[in-house]
Every structure is written in structure tokens, then in C-alpha cells.
Amino acid sequence: MIINKTLNCGIRLVMEEIPYVKSVSVGIWVKAGSVDETDKNSGISHFIEHMLFKGTDNRSAKQIAEDVDKIGGQINAFTGKEATCYYIKTLATNIDKAAEILIDMFMNSKFDKIEMEKEKRVVCEEIKMIEDSPEDDAHDIISELVFKGNPLAKSIIGTPSSLKGITQNSIKRYLSEEYTRDNIVISISGSFDQKQVCELFDSKLMKLNPEKAAKSYELTQYQPSYKVKVKDIEQSHLCMGLRGLSIDDERYYALALLNNIMGGSMSSRLFQNIREEKGLAYSVYSMASSFSISGYFNIYAGVSHDKVKDAILGIKEELRLLKQNGVTAEELQTAKEQLKGNYIFSLENVNGRMFSIGKNILLLNKVYTPEETIQNIESVTMEDIKAVSELITDVAKYSGVLIGRNKIDMKKVIQS
Template identity: 35%
Template sequence: MTGVLTPGAGASASAPGGVSRTELPGGLRVVTETVPGVRSVSLGIWIGIGSRDESPTQAGAAHYLEHLLFKGTQRRTAVAIAEEFDAVGGDLNAFTAKEHTCYYAQVLDTDLPLAVDVLADVVTDATLAPPDVEVERGVVLEEIAMRDDDPEDLLGELFDEALFAGHPLGLPVIGSEESIRSMTRHTLHEFWRGRYTTPRMVVAAAGNLVHHEVVELVGAALSGAAARAGDVGPVPPRRPAPAALASGPRLVLRPDDTEQAHLLLGVPGLSRHDPRRSVLTVLNTALGGGPSSRLFQQVREQRGLAYSVYSALSTYADAGSFSVYAGCAPERLDEVVTVVRAVLAEVAVDGLTPAEVTRAQGNLRGGLVLGLEDTPSRMNRIGRSELDHGRQRTITESLDRIAAVTPEQVAELAHELLAAPLTAAVVGPYDDEADLPGSLRSLA
């Protein structure tokens, strides 16, 4: 692609923090960040489609495609794709989430044209050959079996299924054994061609690069896909109405012959568009984000009840979750649950101390800056920002938002969220809910 880019069809602009943005024909967006002092580039093609966009007959399609698109294109076999990246020492991969999918690569700066060409080829011109559909069906089924053998992975899906009951966010990204076995090539092809379109795509790159050169490479590599999309603009960030989640306490158990009991206990959180996101990240960090956190100190350091205990957040366009994980000996589960519930209840009533808030803010600021020391992290940041928000937030802006959080704001949010009915998921050596301790059965 060459020539002058006209406003509306390919206008370029500098976003905050040294990020450049160009909108190309077909609604395709290109965002880049130059990182001085490196010799690599990380590149990702982000598609604003994930597991929540699947119908029941398509359950697991986005993740299935993550495997299948690498099996060959009109110009390359799967072996050729692998050989081209091995020949330059590059990394090529993909991941699927509930609201987006990303196909990405990391290469030397001199090999950026190859990375753009191969990624564009894979995402928009794959063959989805019937024999490959069957081969990858077996691979995905093996992945589901692996998930079922990993208590923490299985636990997370059980928790989401309970918390987001009846909502697409509660469905597993990987699909189910039943949906994958019944998935047809036609279903996969229809989902791919209908959803993986340039208005839903963001191409993000970070490293030793020149923005207009990346734009030209991307424009040329995705010209066919852009032409299929026609004269349209980008799909705006998701902003659905707040998800209507079922109310009331819930408890789900998956009996498993494990040495430990694995527990997730939590409540609905905030959407990513909620202005109190920074307040929630401070609350989460102080509660279970590190060795000095209240949960770590109460559960592990003072009582020795569990080796691993932490809290976590998930945020989506219309909902979110806050959860606490602990893995412990089965006979200690009752005490672990009692302590965790007591900590949450105490914070819901009294909030955090100023010292806890200050310590959490320092932890978050350090983690944010140190987490951007490599090009993949920067590519992820700008790609997600464009897809999820349609804008870029500078590092300084993010740091300032964290620094502006007050103990009073944390206390107010803690009272709102942590006083809600709890949802719990358990994986462990229990035959049924009657075998669980009373501290959990009270949630049923």
C-alpha cells in the first residue's frame, strides 16, 4: 500500500504516550509504539470476537480456529509456516479469550515484513481443509481433557459458570466435549468468514519500527480482507447494558480424586468501563495481591492453612468478577473458608487501612512499569486499549489514576461489592455437597 492516506479512510494520528494510530479502508486499525533500544518487534492481529459471541452450536469455535488457522493457507502449508519462523528464530502463536482473539508474533526488526505477511495470511486466507479439521478436533479434545486434569483451570470455569449463570460469559472458552465433537467445518468456516473481518481487527505492533512502514505492510497484506469488508468504519468498543446476573449465593462442586481441596470464592465485580476500576485494583492488591496482602498474611503466614492463596479480578464490557483462590488439605477447607469469609466481611465493614492502600498503590505502580519492559507486553497493552476502549491511556495517566485512589473510595467500593452474596466453586475429594464443610454448605 502506498500513497497519501485520506482522512476517514486512512488518517494517521499520534495517540498519547508515543503510540501512533492509522485507520485504513475496511475499518482496519493499525496502532504502533516505538520502543527505543530494542532489536525486536512484537506484532498482533487482534479480533474483537471471543467465546461470548458464539451460539450454542458454535461453542468453542473461536478457540478451535486458533488451532486450525495455522494448519495451512492458500499459499503456505503448516510445515512452511513453521519453517519460515524457525528460520528467523521467531515466535508465532495465538490465544482466545471471552471477548477477543489475538494471533501474534515476535521477530527481529528486520523480519517484520515476514511476520506481517504470515499473520495476515493465517488470519484471512486459511484453507480449513477437512482433514485438518479432524486432526485439530482431536487436539482440542485432548486440551479439554488436560483442562479437566488441572484443578485450577477447571475451577475457574466452574466459578464463571456459577457466577455468570445463563450468560455467555459463563461458558468455557474452550467449548465442551459435546460441542467440539459435533462441530462441522461449515460451522467453523461460517464463524470465521462472518466474524474475522477487518472492521473488528486491530493490528498492534511494538518495538524497533517506523509507523508508516508498518501501515504500508499491513495495508498490502490485508487489502483483500479490507476489500471484502467494503466502505465501512471500525466496529466500536463493546458497551452493552450491564449484564443481568442471577442473584443469591451459589455453590458448585466437582468431585475429583485430588490431594488438595481447591476453592474459588467470590462476587460480581466491575466492568472495564466502570470509572472505579482503579479503586478495585487497589482493593484487590491489598486483599490478595502479594505476600503482604491481608489474605496471604491471615491464611498462610499466621495460620499455615494453605501454600497458595490469592485474589484476582476479571473485567468484561458489561460485567466482572472478584475472586479468592486457595488450595489446602481437604481437612482444612472449613477453616480456610471461615478465615477468608471473615477477612472479606471485615473489609466490607471497615475498609482498608491507609497503610494498606499506600502499599497496594506502590505495588501496582511498580508492577505496571516493570511489566512494560518487553515488546510483547507493550503490544498487548496498545492492542487491548484500542479494541476495548477505542483510545490509548498513557502510562502516566494510569499511574496517576492509581495514585488518586483514597482509603474512603476503597471502603465505599468494598462495602458495595464484598457484602454481596458469595459464589463458591470447589474441586476436591468430596462425593457430594453434603461432604463439604458447613461454612460452604451455607452458600447453597
């Protein structure tokens, strides 16, 4: 059973009790990410996530790690475009200690100047690591192009230049504005006592400001953009993307299923055409990413330098066939089974369930039961797929990114 309530302090709490397991996952979600940043403080959400592990008034960074180990726990965090999450998975008997560690990090982090400078160097190495991974780099760039001029275009990790400008004062200001009680969700899944959980958190976060100032995002009109990066690498990395759907769009599940048909599995059209039939790529897939204000559809392929144009032609061919012939009933049924399977598999551990209910409450202010999600997948019709296909079949609307040895005219190849 999933229970959603608001604590006396104003923080939302969502709990899913699974009495037959012996573990529990505790997460603190903040509706703050790169969309909330400016060009000047780009990357500050991600940097704060790092710094919360670097020591509090009560614990050093080493002591945080040791105290998590002492309770048989696993601690981690991640930052996205719209949210940041800190979480611990541990034995059910140690939920009180796990909560205390998270609260200590959340409320008492020191943001020591020496540690900040060291961590800036660490994040700069992380930036270099992404740039040395052309596939990751291509995905970041296509997102920037598709959302050009909008908050969703901002880099999560920031730049070496923006990191230099982050100070203790800018961090404190950001925390006071974004880490507010109405902007936080506590998500818990596993074996626990509901009354105990409420008592663990209710009075501990009162020092946070009560409300986040209202923000509104107006998306600028989308125009296709193109970027080519010439690098001395062994393989070219290609992305083609365009605007998609927000997370609360009624067509969300139809696009998710169409994505599965096009490039979400080994039996998908892109995989079978580009890899199996033409032998152009080892890795080829599509993805549909959704956020609270918009989303995007993206096709990726890693190919030989001399096969880039052939790969783009193969992708265009599949989009043309989709537009002309649609999908078959068998393809839709297979996609439904795959999507249901992936969803259920993700819920077979307490972290997966904590992520699901926490994100839904944070971004949608509601949570779907597994039964409701399965029903949403099952209810998609052939007509729904046909309608949503119109979003992704116009090749002229695709932005393009290429990272490889050769410089080509991406606009000309995609639109010709």
C-alpha cells in the same frame, strides 16, 4: 509515542515506536471470543485460533513454523472471552516477513478436513488437561456460575460435543461474521518504520467483510450459585466469587488496588491469614477480572480436604474485618507501589506493550499512556477504596466452587 490511526481499509492500527530496541511485536487482534458463540458452536473461536497454524494455501503447518524460525521469531496466539490475538515477536529488520506470515495465516488458512479432525482430538486432550488441573477447573466453573445465563459464562475451549459439530461451513460462516475489518485491530510495538507498517497491512485485508453486525448484551440479574465436584485428588480446591466491574468502570483502579490488598501479594491479608497464620493453604489469592460488559472478583485457596470449612471461615473473617475496619493508608500506598511496579514490569518487553495497547484499542477504543495509567493508580483515595469495598464484603452474595474428595454444602458453609 503511541499512534492510533485507521487504515484506508477500515482496520484500526495502533503503534508504539521504541527506537532503542532491536525487536518488534506484531499482533492482529479480533474482537471475537466465547461471548460471540452459541451453545451449538461453543469453542469455535478457540478452535479457529488453533486451525490458523495448521496450514494455508501457501504454507504447510511445518512451513509456518520453519518460516518463523528463519526470521528469529516467536509466534503464538490466545483466545479469551471477548478477543482473539495472533502475534509474532521478531527482529526489527524482519517485520515485513513477520507481517506476511500473519497475513497469510489470517487470509489463506485452508481448514483442511483431515487437519480439523486431528485438531479436534488435540483440543479434547486440552479439555482433559484442564479437568486434570483442579485449580484451573475451579476457576472456569466459578466464572460460569457468576455469569450464569450470560455470554460471559460460556467456556472458551468448548466441549467435546460442541467440537464435533464444528465444520468447514460453520467456520467460514463465523469468520465472515466476526473477522470483519471494523472488528480488527493491528497492534505493533518496538522498532519499525510507520509508513512501512501501514503499507504492509493496508491493502492485504480488503477481502474481509467490512462490518460486524451490531450485538448487545443485557446481563441477567446475579444470583449466587454453588457447585461441588468430588474427585480423588490430594488437595481440595476452593473458589468464592461474585460480580465485579467492567473494564471501563471509573472504579476499576480502586478495585484493582483493593484486590492487591486482599489477596494480590505475599503481604496481602488473605495470604498472611490463611497461609502464614493459620497454615491452611500453600496457595491462596484473589483476583479481579474485568471485561467490556462486566467483571468478577474471585478468591481461591488450595487446602487439605479436612480444612475446607476452616479456610472458608478464614476468608469470611477477612471480608468481615474489611467491612468493619476498612484498609489503612499504609496498605493503600503499598498496593499502589505494587500495582505500578507490576504494570511497568509488564511493559519492559515489546510483547507486553503490544498486548496493552492492542487490548485497549480493541475493547475501549482508546489507549492510555504509561503516565496516564500511573496517574489513575495514584489518584485512588481512601474514600474510593471504602466505596468499592462494599462490592465484595457481603458474604451472602458469593458463589462457591469446591473440587475435592468430600461433598459439603457450600451454600450452608458460606452463608452461615
